Amino acid sequence: MRRRDEAGTAAKAVEARGLVKVYEGRRDRQVRALDGIDVSSNQGEYLVLLGPSGCGKTTLLRTIAGLERPTEGEVYIGGQLVNGLPPRIRRVAMVLQSYALYPHKTVHSNIEFPLKAENVPRHLRERKIRWAADLLGIPDLLGRRPRQLSGGERQRVALARALVREPAVFLLDEPLSGLDAKLRATTRDELKRFQRQIGTATIYVTHDQEEAMGLGDRVAVLDAGRLRQVGTPRDIYDEPADTFVATFVGSPPMNLVQRANRLVGFRPEHLLPAENVAYDSRVTMPLRIERIEYLSGDRHVYGTVTKIGTETRVIARLPATVVTPLAPGETHEFAVPGDRLRFFDAEYGIRTAPVRIGG
Numbered sequence: 001m002r003r004r005d006e007a008g009t010a011a012k013a014v015e016a017r018g019l020v021k022v023y024e025g026r027r028d029r030q031v032r033a034l035d036g037i038d039v040s041s042n043q044g045e046y047l048v049l050l051g052p053s054g055c056g057k058t059t060l061l062r063t064i065a066g067l068e069r070p071t072e073g074e075v076y077i078g079g080q081l082v083n084g085l086p087p088r089i090r091r092v093a094m095v096l097q098s099y100a101l102y103p104h105k106t107v108h109s110n111i112e113f114p115l116k117a118e119n120v121p122r123h124l125r126e127r128k129i130r131w132a133a134d135l136l137g138i139p140d141l142l143g144r145r146p147r148q149l150s151g152g153e154r155q156r157v158a159l160a161r162a163l164v165r166e167p168a169v170f171l172l173d174e175p176l177s178g179l180d181a182k183l184r185a186t187t188r189d190e191l192k193r194f195q196r197q198i199g200t201a202t203i204y205v206t207h208d209q210e211e212a213m214g215l216g217d218r219v220a221v222l223d224a225g226r227l228r229q230v231g232t233p234r235d236i237y238d239e240p241a242d243t244f245v246a247t248f249v250g251s252p253p254m255n256l257v258q259r260a261n262r263l264v265g266f267r268p269e270h271l272l273p274a275e276n277v278a279y280d281s282r283v284t285m286p287l288r289i290e291r292i293e294y295l296s297g298d299r300h301v302y303g304t305v306t307k308i309g310t311e312t313r314v315i316a317r318l319p320a321t322v323v324t325p326l327a328p329g330e331t332h333e334f335a336v337p338g339d340r341l342r343f344f345d346a347e348y349g350i351r352t353a354p355v356r357i358g359g
């Protein structure tokens with residue numbers, strides 16, 4: 001292994017530089033799954049890779065793990081170049097969508113398996129299994145087989161099996177996707193606490209933006225093999241780098257209205273009846289109301305805005321504290337606080353400097 005010289009700075013847990021991965025498809029059709037990715041994760045950090053299906057998340061994780069060979073670019077783990085090194089000596093532990101536990105082995109034997117493969121002596125194996133089982137709250141399950149476990153318990157066993165190898169990095173590929181909504185929420189919380197406790201750098205793949213925003217110290221948004229933005233959940237939400245990020249993150253997504261060569265963006269929760277927005281900073285626009293939905297106490301108002309740009313369908317999300325009476329068919333004056341407007345280049349979708357809009 002070659003250690004990269006980087007005077008004065010602590011080595012990143014993982015660093016990908018200029019990663020390109022081209023899959024050779026049938027009839028010479030190539031898929032450029034990774035198209036020049038530069039991303040790094042810090043020691044102890046929870047980095048989430050977020051993007052739509054097929055954007056290259058799994059390929060990136062597999063390339064870091066050493067399960068795929070990059071077409072171009074380098075992977076460093078703990079500051080060491082690992083290109084060409086097999087997965088088992090990269091000190092990464094990957095937990096997949098399907099937990100892939102051995103069905104005929106007990107939980108104990110499942111967790112023990114990687115230690116046996118590395119010829120760890122028996123007394124040390126036992127100590128590590130105990131430690132991991134205690135940490136994940138599964139010491140009572142050691143005698144069971146996978147089919148006697150719930151989805152959440154299986155997931156913890158898979159984590160315990162990854163943990164006993166004491167990896168430098170955890171790579172988790174949609175580990176919660178097999179769980180129902182309620183269990184996902186509690187397991188998500190457990191995962192985060194567990195990661196804080198052991199302090200191991202974790203890279204977590206998901207296409208679920210809520211999961212990404214809830215779990216990530218930082219979120220890396222991918223689209224079509226490219227990295228669109230890396231930042232804290234707050235940055236990603238409040239300061240999206242382009243229209244892809246602006247509309248992929250947030251539900252309902254950011255509204256975008258074309259005005260000359262710009263797109264003016266504003267989040268649904270910032271578009272409110274004008275009387276609820278401080279007078280001196282607001283940009284007003286008439287909203288022709290088409291439909292109103294009541295969701296968890298909020299009102300989602302669907303309609304069309306005019307005046308600030310091209311006539312566009314938008315969504316406003318009104319909290320229960322906004323009591324203005326509204327009805328479909330009416331046109332009402334709405335407004336957005338001026339500092340909540342975001343501007344993008346209409347052709348390329350890239351964020352631009354603010355433009356003054358009267359109103």
Ligand SMILES: Nc1ncnc2c1ncn2[C@@H]1O[C@H](COP(=O)(O)OP(=O)(O)OP(=O)(O)O)[C@@H](O)[C@H]1O
Pocket residue numbers: 023024025031032033051052053054055056057058059060207
């Ligand atoms: N072994 C392979 N051979 C050819 N093409 C592949 C191979 N693996 C992945 N791809 C293609 O590469 C692209 C990226 O796939 P990848 O699995 O990394 O996406 P993803 O973001 O993880 O998607 P998902 O969320 O659906 O799992 C897709 O277009 C996919 O069809």
